[in-house]
Amino acid sequence: MxxxxxxxxxxxxxxxxxxxxxxxxxxxxxxxxxxxxxxxxxxxxxxxxxxxxxxxxxxxxxxxxxxxxxxxxxxxxxxxxxxxxxxxxxxxxxxxxxxxxxxxxxxxxxxxxxxxxxxxxxxxxxxRRFDESYAEAKRRIAAGEIGKVVLVRSYTQDPRTTIEGTLKFAPHSGGQFLDMCVHDLDLIRWFTGSEVKKVWGLGGVFEFDLYRELNDADNAAATVQCDNGAMGFMFTNRTHGAGCNVETEIIGTKGTLRIANVGSRNLLQIIDGAGARSEYYPDFLSRWHQxxxxxxxxxxxxxxxxxxxxxxVYDGTAVSRAAYACKESFESGEMLSVSSDD
Ligand SMILES: NC(=O)c1ccc[n+]([C@@H]2O[C@H](COP(=O)([O-])OP(=O)(O)OC[C@H]3O[C@@H](n4cnc5c(N)ncnc54)[C@H](O)[C@@H]3O)[C@@H](O)[C@H]2O)c1
Structure with missing residues (x-):
């Protein structure tokens, strides 16, 4: 060694x-x-x-x-x-x-x-594959605990508070689907054990005009279907009001796994004049630190x-193919098949 x-x-x-x-x-x-x-x-x-x-x-x-x-x-x-x-x-x-x-x-x-x-x-x-919760979800799926994976729903939301850095990064990011959704697409492939074959990308510019200039979206979604029939739904945005929110739900034939469905940074609950609340991770760096x-x-x-x-490296290409198809689908408004051509 x-x-x-x-x-x-x-x-x-x-x-x-x-x-x-x-x-x-x-x-x-x-x-x-x-x-x-x-x-x-x-x-x-x-x-x-x-x-x-x-x-x-x-x-x-x-x-x-x-x-x-x-x-x-x-x-x-x-x-x-x-x-x-x-x-x-x-x-x-x-x-x-x-x-x-x-x-x-x-x-x-x-x-x-x-x-x-x-x-x-x-x-x-x-x-994300190295986050404790995602790794445990994968182990439980591999052990057959939730049966066959039917649907993976995944949200990736960046907070408004980090928008300044995000806007600087946007022109060389490759766009929302390639930059943000690659994580969700990788999870869909990883949890379903199957390649993405059909995609329907949607999105719009709800606040930050730069994304329009880049032919991109500040809020985007995609529905996908894999070779084995399993489905996926992704939502991503740059305008989340309460910190970095990444949540994933994996629905199987025998059970469901949910990761961070409230995006809390820890178990602390704050109860005061504003009500009862948990704090979010402030940004992606703190969410994924470990x-x-x-x-x-x-x-x-x-x-x-x-x-x-x-x-x-092949995971990288497969995810990029699916992300590109989402982008093309968003631009054309058509549901598309993911190309397997070189
Ligand atoms: N896995 C994740 O969660 C995650 C999160 C953020 C970024 N990323 C990825 O990390 C990469 C960097 O993202 P970032 O947010 O740190 O970007 P950034 O824009 O904050 O930083 C990029 C840095 O690269 C430097 N640079 C530019 N051209 C260079 C060159 N030719 N040679 C050497 N340095 C050069 C810049 O000066 C800058 O310091 C991107 O590919 C992004 O997709 C991944």
């Missing part, structure tokens, strides 16, 4: 900072050895905070550092496939946050790069133990 996995992380924005901090402080067997961002001041500040040995504003240069074992990619989504290829070609193990990239052609570039380096670990960041640590811990454990992660 390799003693310490030395990691270089690219992208130090909203989530990139979180991953960098987690690697530096919370992942056993890992070291944050290098960081990279095009924003030189950001690199300097984060390096000082976590005492990082090597700093870069150029990704290729970071990948050429022979000390590094692995690269964590948290840059804007349209750079993912190219950076995956560069890092793998440089001999590094790669963790890339979702989505795999913003076009199917780019997802294929990532697939080819992963196939060309079978001895390297590649993992995609679908962190899942972000767990997924990188699994990536590092795979490298140290010489095994491959459950989440593959």
């Amino acid at each position: 390799k003693k310490v996995v030395k990691i270089g992380s690219v992208g130090l924005g909203r989530l990139g900072y979180e991953h960098a901090k987690n690697i530096a402080t919370s992942i056993p067997g890992a070291q944050l050895t290098a960081i990279c961002d095009i924003d030189a001041q950001r690199v300097k500040d984060v390096a000082a905070e976590f005492d990082v040995a090597y700093t870069y504003t150029n990704f290729e240069e970071m990948c050429a550092n022979p000390e590094l074992d692995a690269i964590v990619i948290v840059s804007p989504s349209m750079f993912h496939a190219d950076q995956i290829k560069i890092a793998l070609d440089a001999g590094k193990h790669v963790f890339c946050d979702k989505p795999l990239d913003t076009t199917i052609a780019k997802c294929k570039v990532a697939e080819k790069a992963v196939e060309a380096h079978p001895d390297r670990v590649f993992m995609l960041g679908f962190m 899942a972000y640590i767990n997924e990188i811990a699994e990536f590092v454990a795979c490298i140290r133990d010489g095994r491959k992660p459950e989440v593959t």
Whole structure:
């Protein structure tokens, strides 16, 4: 077993900072050895905070550092496939946050790069699979406790309070379906054990005009059907009034599982002149804090133990295909079949 996995992380924005901090402080067997961002001041500040040995504003240069074992990619989504290829070609193990990239052609570039380096670990960041509640739901489904999965309903709502950062991120996000719904689509595939075959995407701009300019929606929904007949329903928005709300219901032939159907951050109930209430997680970073640590811990454990992660590059392409079909359906108003063409 390799003693310490030395990691270089690219992208130090909203989530990139979180991953960098987690690697530096919370992942056993890992070291944050290098960081990279095009924003030189950001690199300097984060390096000082976590005492990082090597700093870069150029990704290729970071990948050429022979000390590094692995690269964590948290840059804007349209750079993912190219950076995956560069890092793998440089001999590094790669963790890339979702989505795999913003076009199917780019997802294929990532697939080819992963196939060309079978001895390297590649993992995609679908962190919900590493959240304790979602992982337990999966275990119970696999054990047959709710019978056959009939429907997965999943809501992903971002709070209004974080809208400033969200609007800055929107132009390079790939759109609501590719950016937000990928998580719900991955869950639908994971819980049903089947690929999405038909989608009907809906949505509208209810408040933030930028989404209209981007041919996108600030509130969107999609109904889907899988190869095995199971159904899914997703709703996503950027205008939630009470913090980050992610809730999922899995209805089976013998039972139902619900995760976070009130979005509470803990068991505290506040009872005062305004009534009785629980507090929400304020943002996605606090909701998924432990899942972000767990997924990188699994990536590092795979490298140290010489095994491959459950989440593959092909999951990334399959989810992107379904998300694209949702986007096209939203734009055309038609129910669409998910293409399986390359
Ligand atoms: N899994 C999740 O829950 C989750 C949540 C948020 C974001 N993400 C994903 O993480 C990625 C980053 O999202 P974010 O919200 O942190 O974005 P962000 O816009 O906050 O940050 C992006 C960072 O990348 C830097 N950057 C831009 N181009 C670069 C380049 N060519 N090389 C190096 N650095 C570059 C920017 O300067 C910025 O610091 C996206 O792909 C997004 O989909 C995933």
